[in-house]
Amino acid sequence: MQSTDSTTSGLATFEHWYDFAEGGPVHRALLPFPSSAPAPFEVARWSVAPNTSNDLDVHRSREVWIIVSGTGTLTVADQTEVLRAGDVAAFDSRVPHQVRNEGPEQLLAISVYWLPEDD
DSSP: OOOOOTTSSSOOEEEEEEEOSSSOEEEEEEOSSOTTSOOSSEEEEEEEOTTEEOOOBOOSSEEEEEEEEOEEEEEETTEEEEEETTOEEEEOTTOOEEEEEOSSSOEEEEEEEEOOTTO
16 A cells, blocks of 8 residues: 655645636635646636626636536626536637626636646
8 A cells, every 4th residue: 555645645725816807816726746746737716706707718728617606607608608506617728718696695616727738
């Protein structure tokens, strides 16, 4: 049985990264892996206050949102869908995406994102 190295395993900590123009804060995860062997992805958590939106997002990374709580209207390119707690949404590189929180409570999400191998 292999031993577990507690300095490279365990809970991630978060630091404030930036704020959406109107929606709320974004925190970047500090994963416990060494810089010599980083994870092939990054993680952030963010929130969108009621009656606001996150910033329209378009980037080189692929991204997955995991909705932790709240509800919102997701716009991906020119399509819209309702997001609820427990939903997972995926976005390919350079596809515009945004969520508007039209519910009464804060929408909380986790993002996992990475650069595609061919980028």
